[in-house]
Amino acid sequence: MRATLNELMEKLGVGYMLSPYETCPWAASDLMGGITFSGEVRMSPDGNEIECELQLLSDNPETGKPPVEHLFWMQIAPFTGDIWTVKNLRVRNEMWNNKVYNWEEKACNTFRACVTELNLGNVPDFEEILDREFLSKERFGDQRGGGAGKSPKIRPGQLLNMKTGF
Numbered sequence: 001m002r003a004t005l006n007e008l009m010e011k012l013g014v015g016y017m018l019s020p021y022e023t024c025p026w027a028a029s030d031l032m033g034g035i036t037f038s039g040e041v042r043m044s045p046d047g048n049e050i051e052c053e054l055q056l057l058s059d060n061p062e063t064g065k066p067p068v069e070h071l072f073w074m075q076i077a078p079f080t081g082d083i084w085t086v087k088n089l090r091v092r093n094e095m096w097n098n099k100v101y102n103w104e105e106k107a108c109n110t111f112r113a114c115v116t117e118l119n120l121g122n123v124p125d126f127e128e129i130l131d132r133e134f135l136s137k138e139r140f141g142d143q144r145g146g147g148a149g150k151s152p153k154i155r156p157g158q159l160l161n162m163k164t165g166f
Helices: 005-012 103-119 126-135 156-160
Strands: 002-004 023-030 035-043 050-058 068-080 083-091
Touching (some): 002 005, 005 103, 035 103, 050 103, 068 103, 083 103, 103 126
Antiparallel strands (some): 002 083, 035 050, 050 068, 068 083
């Protein structure tokens, strides 16, 4: 996926153009559950890189779990001229580059869906959004390479008796 910086800002849910050193943050809390979900888009000091991040902060983490869980990190950089592209994607500390077809677009959609929930004051269900945007089956194939076979099944009766089908 390649787009201008303005188009990328729109895809990520940022309502304006970021400048170097600038950050656009979002957050929502569930006081009963003791969690805060935060997201941000930030531009590097020299203006040639954008990072998008989603984190889950827990007031009382379970034993052995850190209080801050990095759910999603995406790096965007200039491709050529004024066109930018997604360079890296990490989900739960696992690199997801080229893991699924059209991963750059799906990463932007996932981030935007979380930002939409945060704007509504809700803590996003990250797993549900991730499944919906990334892991759901495509029309002609899925992320594991499934899809239509190369050999169509043709019944001989269909070929020999073509006039009866009309």
